Amino acid sequence: MLETTDLRKVFKSTVAVDEVNLYLNKGESVGLLGPNGAGKSTTISMISSLSMPTSGDVKWNGESVVKNPNVIRNVLGVVPQEIAVYEELTALENLKFFGKIYGLKGETLDQKVEDALKIVGLEEKQKELVKNYSGGMKRRINIAVALLHEPEIIIMDEPTVGIDPQSRNYILEMVRQLNEEKGMTVLYTSHYMEEVERLCDRIYIMDHGKVIATGTQEELTSILSSEESILIELDRPYPNLVKALSGLEEVLQVVEHDKGIKLIVTKGSRLLGKVFQIAEQEDAQIAGINVQVPTLEDVFLHLTGRKLRD
Amino acid sequence: MVNFLKKDVLILIRDRTELLVLLLMPFVLTAILGFALGGVMSEEGFSELKVAIVQEDDTEAGVQQFIDDVNSAAFPDEAKVGMTEAAESFQPFSIIEEALFSDDLEGVVKVSYLAEDEALEAVQDEEILAIIKVPEDFTYQALQKMILDEGEGSELIIQSSDHSALAVDIVDDIISTLVDQINLETAIAQVGGEEAITSTEEELSIHDLGGVESVTDQEPLSMLQYYTFGMAVMFALYVASTMGSKAYIENYQHVFDRILLSGRSRNLYLSGKWVSTIVLVVMQIFILLVASSLVFQAFQLNNWAYWGGIGLISLVYALTIGSLGTLLVAMAMRTKSNAIPNVFAFGIVSVFAFLGGSFAPMFQLPDVINQMGLWVPNGVAMNAYLQWTQGLGLSAIGPLLVRLLVMAIVIFSMSLFIFPKRRVA
Numbered sequence: 001m002l003e004t005t006d007l008r009k010v011f012k013s014t015v016a017v018d019e020v021n022l023y024l025n026k027g028e029s030v031g032l033l034g035p036n037g038a039g040k041s042t043t044i045s046m047i048s049s050l051s052m053p054t055s056g057d058v059k060w061n062g063e064s065v066v067k068n069p070n071v072i073r074n075v076l077g078v079v080p081q082e083i084a085v086y087e088e089l090t091a092l093e094n095l096k097f098f099g100k101i102y103g104l105k106g107e108t109l110d111q112k113v114e115d116a117l118k119i120v121g122l123e124e125k126q127k128e129l130v131k132n133y134s135g136g137m138k139r140r141i142n143i144a145v146a147l148l149h150e151p152e153i154i155i156m157d158e159p160t161v162g163i164d165p166q167s168r169n170y171i172l173e174m175v176r177q178l179n180e181e182k183g184m185t186v187l188y189t190s191h192y193m194e195e196v197e198r199l200c201d202r203i204y205i206m207d208h209g210k211v212i213a214t215g216t217q218e219e220l221t222s223i224l225s226s227e228e229s230i231l232i233e234l235d236r237p238y239p240n241l242v243k244a245l246s247g248l249e250e251v252l253q254v255v256e257h258d259k260g261i262k263l264i265v266t267k268g269s270r271l272l273g274k275v276f277q278i279a280e281q282e283d284a285q286i287a288g289i290n291v292q293v294p295t296l297e298d299v300f301l302h303l304t305g306r307k308l309r310d
Numbered sequence: 311m312v313n314f315l316k317k318d319v320l321i322l323i324r325d326r327t328e329l330l331v332l333l334l335m336p337f338v339l340t341a342i343l344g345f346a347l348g349g350v351m352s353e354e355g356f357s358e359l360k361v362a363i364v365q366e367d368d369t370e371a372g373v374q375q376f377i378d379d380v381n382s383a384a385f386p387d388e389a390k391v392g393m394t395e396a397a398e399s400f401q402p403f404s405i406i407e408e409a410l411f412s413d414d415l416e417g418v419v420k421v422s423y424l425a426e427d428e429a430l431e432a433v434q435d436e437e438i439l440a441i442i443k444v445p446e447d448f449t450y451q452a453l454q455k456m457i458l459d460e461g462e463g464s465e466l467i468i469q470s471s472d473h474s475a476l477a478v479d480i481v482d483d484i485i486s487t488l489v490d491q492i493n494l495e496t497a498i499a500q501v502g503g504e505e506a507i508t509s510t511e512e513e514l515s516i517h518d519l520g521g522v523e524s525v526t527d528q529e530p531l532s533m534l535q536y537y538t539f540g541m542a543v544m545f546a547l548y549v550a551s552t553m554g555s556k557a558y559i560e561n562y563q564h565v566f567d568r569i570l571l572s573g574r575s576r577n578l579y580l581s582g583k584w585v586s587t588i589v590l591v592v593m594q595i596f597i598l599l600v601a602s603s604l605v606f607q608a609f610q611l612n613n614w615a616y617w618g619g620i621g622l623i624s625l626v627y628a629l630t631i632g633s634l635g636t637l638l639v640a641m642a643m644r645t646k647s648n649a650i651p652n653v654f655a656f657g658i659v660s661v662f663a664f665l666g667g668s669f670a671p672m673f674q675l676p677d678v679i680n681q682m683g684l685w686v687p688n689g690v691a692m693n694a695y696l697q698w699t700q701g702l703g704l705s706a707i708g709p710l711l712v713r714l715l716v717m718a719i720v721i722f723s724m725s726l727f728i729f730p731k732r733r734v735a
Contacts, residue, residue, distance in 0.1 A: 048571060049571075050567050050570065050571065070573055073571055073572065073573040074573060076571065078567075078568070078571055080564045080567065080568075082563055082564045083563065084563055084564040084565045084567065084568050085565065086317065086321060086565065088320070088321045088324040088325060089317070089320060089321065089324075093317075093320065097313060097316075097317050098568065098572070100313040101313060101569060101572040101574055102572045102573075129324070145568065149572075
């Protein structure tokens with residue numbers, strides 16, 4: 001249905017996207033995961049025909065989007081990372097404006113506007129100016145505009161950035177419904193691991209402009225099937241503790257985070273005793289300890305050596 | 311297109327700061343400047359055009375010389391008598407003098423007789439606007455041409471300084487109209503003979519001179535009228551910069567991308583901006599003129615012919631400002647920056663306004679500034695508004711409207727060229 005071949009984008013001397021190959025089948029929900037600056041938005045921009053690739057191609061049902069952008073424009077809905085609506089207009093006025101530029105009119109337009117408002121749950125607030133909306137409501141109207149013309153495929157570029165957990169949950173549930181109940185194909189980019197885990201059938205992990213891993217969640221986490229992670233909660237940072245733990249043979253990686261330390265260790269290594277012993281030597285106060293099976297976050301850490309939100 | 315227009319109007323209406331700048335500011339400035347500088351264009355100032363006549367011609371000697379020539383020539387006696395009578399009764403400059411001193415031009419033109427040196431000095435000192443010089447042998451040569459159709463005729467010389475081009479234009483128009491009328495009557499007389507000459511002499515009065523009538527029928531231009539037009543043409547420029555800035559925001563917030571994703575062409579977007587700017591400028595000028603009429607009684611609202619002309623000038627000017635708006639939109643999109651619309655709003659508009667006569671009355675500006683003003687859209691529109699208000703008619707404002715239309719086409723073509731084409735690789 002949608003396929004990119006050796007997609008590459010170079011800005012002056014910077015390679016933003018490097019030989020990216022990905023595909024989406026009809027009705028699939030695919031995640032594009034990567035930290036800020038990984039090249040996700042640039043990839044989306046090329047897929048949606050807004051930006052011309054330096055080389056490579058994007059094909060929609062076998063036709064080149066690069067050569068003829070119109071093959072995808074009428075079937076594509078894009079939710080950009082930015083709130084791409086007119087904040088001085090009401091939600092209703094925005095939807096009517098964008099509906100009309102998609103060629104909708106009369107009763108059809110009114111019906112589609114009503115449907116879009118219902119999907120995003122803004123019927124009650126449709127006559128309020130967007131600038132008076134909360135962050136979550138702005139995100140929802142941003143999505144509603146992309147749904148107006150009932151696209152076959154929707155691309156969402158980090159649609160939950162900067163909003164409260166309740167709005168975020170609402171949006172995630174909405175995306176799930178669009179995919180599962182309406183059969184809409186979804187390409188979802190995020191640097192929130194749990195969103196991608198919750199929504200997507202397959203995942204592409206990008207870093208420094210390249211796809212570094214791809215597969216289902218199970219396939220990706222199986223990369224770390226021989227490993228497990230130990231989360232150690234500390235009352236404050238202990239640099240010497242990190243240094244000491246890094247020196248242990250069974251420890252593959254040590255990552256500091258805001259609450260303590262995460263160790264990626266060989267599966268089955270009986271390490272907890274040594275951890276407590278070293279902590280005592282370093283006079284570190286352990287507040288809690290938790291052994292986990294690998295997550296996508298761990299996979300990303302394993303593949304890139306850094307956390308997703310670095 | 312209507313969809314784009316509705317959206318742009320709604321956005322502008324809801325931006326109170328912008329609305330204050332575009333609608334209230336010109337009205338307030340019109341009031342301040344109009345009342346503060348009102349004396350400059352009062353009856354004693356602008357409306358009374360001071361001219362000096364430098365008489366180097368001896369009328370009686372010229373008539374006598376012509377009669378001597380006729381008597382010494384081989385004409386039949388009857389013809390000689392007719393020509394002599396015609397020369398004694400029909401003296402060209404006397405007709406102009408009578409018109410200048412007539413009741414109709416009282417309070418409009420003040421005439422004095424000076425020697426050439428004094429007159430030149432008075433022009434330099436800005437005590438008078440123009441000199442009407444009657445050269446030596448004017449009467450003799452004029453009679454030769456008019457009655458015998460011999461020689462090249464004679465010419466009046468109008469001299470002026472640069473300090474008040476508009477007022478000098480009016481003096482020039484008055485004299486030209488009078489001379490044209492004399493030439494016309496002469497042509498009729500040459501065809502119709504003595505009877506026609508006599509009837510011309512009887513009927514010729516200032517009321518027959520269409521060009522002069524059109525000036526004197528109007529109230530002198532008031533400062534409130536002047537600054538209403540001055541602020542209207544100046545603040546219309548801000549609509550163009552506003553459209554440029556709004557387009558930059560649309561691009562920055564990726565709304566423009568959304569429009570492109572709908573499959574609409576870039577040129578449609580640009581044309582939408584053009585139409586929106588035109589409509590906003592027309593609305594802005596209309597509101598200002600009506601407000602100025604209602605609050606200051608600057609204009610009479612029931613003169614439909616006059617308002618028809620004002621509407622035409624406003625529309626043509628709006629087309630040009632529409633093009634200027636699209637140029638700023640194109641530049642903002644090309645540079646992905648709001649810098650150019652800002653530079654335009656905070657710098658170039660002031661320069662244009664100065665050249666166009668929005669800050670200081672044109673008749674007080676040097677001619678070189680007035681000439682430069684004819685190369686900026688607001689200056690051309692300003693001239694058209696003033697000339698129309700002073701009753702100079704469509705023939706006077708026609709070339710100015712054509713100039714505005716040419717500007718509109720050239721600027722719009724430039725914006726099409728500058729506006730970013732399809733996706734950049």
